[in-house]
Amino acid sequence: FLRMAHKKEKTFQFMIVGGGIAGVTSLSESFFLVKVSKTLEEFDVEERPSSVLEARFPNLTVIHPAVKSLNTQSHTVETADGRVFGYEKLCICSGGRPKLLTQDNPYVLGIRDTDSAQAFQKQLSKAKRIVIVGNGGIALELVYEVEGCEVIWAVKDKAIGNTFFDAGAAQFLIPSLEADKPERAAPCRRPRYTTEEPAAGASQTFTAESGSALGPDWHEGIVLRGAEQVSRRVSVEYECEVEKIFTAEDLHNSPQQTLRPENGTWPVYILLTNGKTFGCDFVVSATGVVPNTEPFLHGNNFALADDAGLQVDDHMMTSEPDVYAAGDVCTACWEHSPLWQQMRLWTQARQMGWYAGRCMAAHVLSEPIELDFCFELFSHITKFFNYKVVLLGKFNAQGLGPNHELLVRCTKGQEYVKVVLSGGKMVGAVLIGETDLEETFENLMLNQMDLTQYGEELLNPNIDIEDYFD
Numbered sequence: 001f002l003r004m005a006h007k008k009e010k011t012f013q014f015m016i017v018g019g020g021i022a023g024v025t026s027l028s029e030s031f032f033l034v035k036v037s038k039t040l041e042e043f044d045v046e047e048r049p050s051s052v053l054e055a056r057f058p059n060l061t062v063i064h065p066a067v068k069s070l071n072t073q074s075h076t077v078e079t080a081d082g083r084v085f086g087y088e089k090l091c092i093c094s095g096g097r098p099k100l101l102t103q104d105n106p107y108v109l110g111i112r113d114t115d116s117a118q119a120f121q122k123q124l125s126k127a128k129r130i131v132i133v134g135n136g137g138i139a140l141e142l143v144y145e146v147e148g149c150e151v152i153w154a155v156k157d158k159a160i161g162n163t164f165f166d167a168g169a170a171q172f173l174i175p176s177l178e179a180d181k182p183e184r185a186a187p188c189r190r191p192r193y194t195t196e197e198p199a200a201g202a203s204q205t206f207t208a209e210s211g212s213a214l215g216p217d218w219h220e221g222i223v224l225r226g227a228e229q230v231s232r233r234v235s236v237e238y239e240c241e242v243e244k245i246f247t248a249e250d251l252h253n254s255p256q257q258t259l260r261p262e263n264g265t266w267p268v269y270i271l272l273t274n275g276k277t278f279g280c281d282f283v284v285s286a287t288g289v290v291p292n293t294e295p296f297l298h299g300n301n302f303a304l305a306d307d308a309g310l311q312v313d314d315h316m317m318t319s320e321p322d323v324y325a326a327g328d329v330c331t332a333c334w335e336h337s338p339l340w341q342q343m344r345l346w347t348q349a350r351q352m353g354w355y356a357g358r359c360m361a362a363h364v365l366s367e368p369i370e371l372d373f374c375f376e377l378f379s380h381i382t383k384f385f386n387y388k389v390v391l392l393g394k395f396n397a398q399g400l401g402p403n404h405e406l407l408v409r410c411t412k413g414q415e416y417v418k419v420v421l422s423g424g425k426m427v428g429a430v431l432i433g434e435t436d437l438e439e440t441f442e443n444l445m446l447n448q449m450d451l452t453q454y455g456e457e458l459l460n461p462n463i464d465i466e467d468y469f470d
């Protein structure tokens with residue numbers, strides 16, 4: 001009744017929920033983009049006030065605060081301040097939030113937006129030892145960047161970086177953790193922190209009011225330094241998970257358990273499944289993301305995927321009429337090209353946002369639209385341990401079973417090249433270092449040329465492969 005009593009303020013033809021990269025690019029093709037090759041893109045990203053966007057797009061209205069609820073039957077959304085707006089087509093780009101090991105524990109931090117990064121930086125400046133849990137993007141970045149603080153890195157797997165590469169690549173990268181960091185090429189020229197300081201010691205909550213996800217290079221130009229006069233000191237605990245996180249006070253309340261003297265006196269302790277207990281100043285939960293669908297999508301009938309993302313089809317449409325979704329919040333449920341898979345990355349959020357915008361426009365104009373070319377081949381370019389990392393196609397032979405062949409070329413400290421072949425055709429590659437192979441390999445994957453006759457020569461460093469296939 002209450003909702004019905006609210007008067008619809010205005011009806012928009014297109015409405016987008018969320019101001020991250022997916023939301024912004026669903027408005028238009030991003031203007032920060034640098035193309036590296038057909039499918040690889042590098043970014044130069046700035047956070048800008050919404051007034052900049054409104055000035056650029058005169059037909060755009062930016063509404064604050066967040067959306068509190070959505071009613072797909074009446075095609076309306078209600079904002080947190082009680083205003084109701086109608087839409088003809090809606091695109092949900094509400095992103096994700098950290099999948100924390102435990103909620104509401106002030107000693108367990110996640111990193112997602114500028115506020116949470118700032119909270120992390122502040123706590124780190126007073127820390128002597130931290131424990132990082134997780135084996136994906138954030139953990140890989142932090143273990144390399146954090147200095148002046150001992151880091152215990154707990155990973156579930158036998159090798160580091162399992163979301164991005166295999167044990168061979170991990171082996172190639174590990175020595176960089178022990179070596180000194182090279183001097184930074186250039187300081188970051190982008191101001192990053194624009195929000196007020198969060199309250200000290202407060203536990204984190206990630207809500208609709210949280211900011212957009214940090215993207216590539218987020219840590220450049222900010223000091224990630226602890227309280228000790230040491231450079232980087234990382235110990236990796238392999239094949240273990242977290243059994244328990246507790247304080248000394250918690251132990252007083254369960255007298256049968258005690259701490260050994262070697263565990264020292266710390267604000268918090270973490271017991272791992274390998275039986276080891278580490279005391280530390282705080283724990284970073286770098287354990288993935290959950291799509292942001294709660295609570296504002298309650299009461300509708302959205303089909304959710306196993307990872308809790310909004311299922312979208314090849315037109316980025318959810319199961320509800322006139323509602324599209326893009327970016328971290330959605331799960332791509334169309335039949336994927338054999339060389340593409342979804343990962344919750346900036347690149348894909350941008351591509352999905354842009355494509356969703358085009359689909360919405362095409363549907364309004366009753367024009368046909370085909371799945372965008374960017375979903376033909378998975379491609380990701382990033383930096384880990386100061387190496388350029390390019391991932392193409394089924395870079396970890398995902399879903400290929402035993403029916404594939406690997407070619408590897410590795411020069412210690414310089415480059416690691418892995419190619420995945422299936423039926424004589426290139427279906428994936430991991431390129432670490434300045435290999436200059438990405439464009440040629442991308443073409444070989446896109447045109448699915450039969451490479452059987454080349455065998456291992458494909459990675460012969462004395463052959464200029466680019467000339468070879470031109």
Ligand SMILES: Cc1cc2nc3c(=O)[nH]c(=O)nc-3n(C[C@H](O)[C@H](O)[C@H](O)COP(=O)(O)OP(=O)(O)OC[C@H]3O[C@@H](n4cnc5c(N)ncnc54)[C@H](O)[C@@H]3O)c2cc1C
Pocket residue numbers: 017018019020021022023065066067068093094095096111112113137138207208209210211212213214215216217218292296326327328329344345346347348349382
């Ligand atoms: C620390 C970190 C480093 C990363 N580094 C990289 C990298 O190097 N390369 C890479 O490819 N990817 C990287 N990523 C991943 C990348 O940032 C995300 O995949 C991408 O930003 C997701 O974009 P999005 O627009 O879908 O979501 P988000 O950026 O999360 O944006 C969602 C927006 O929706 C808003 N919102 C949520 N709920 C509501 C609501 N109810 N009403 C209104 N608004 C709402 C939020 O406030 C937010 O502005 C990184 C992520 C993190 C956290």
Ligand SMILES: NC(=O)C1=CN([C@@H]2O[C@H](COP(=O)(O)OP(=O)(O)OC[C@H]3O[C@@H](n4cnc5c(N)ncnc54)[C@H](OP(=O)(O)O)[C@@H]3O)[C@@H](O)[C@H]2O)C=CC1
Pocket residue numbers: 101133134135136137138139141155156162163241242285286287288289343344345382383
């Ligand atoms: N340079 C880049 O491209 C970067 C990308 N990102 C992106 O930002 C997002 C957030 O990063 P991040 O949090 O690192 O997420 P990721 O998905 O990259 O990695 C999460 C890691 O945590 C592990 N994990 C999950 N649950 C547990 C648990 N309970 N205990 C121990 N380990 C666990 C996962 O293992 P498993 O896979 O086996 O579940 C995985 O290794 C991701 O979408 C990521 O792709 C972030 C930083 C850099």
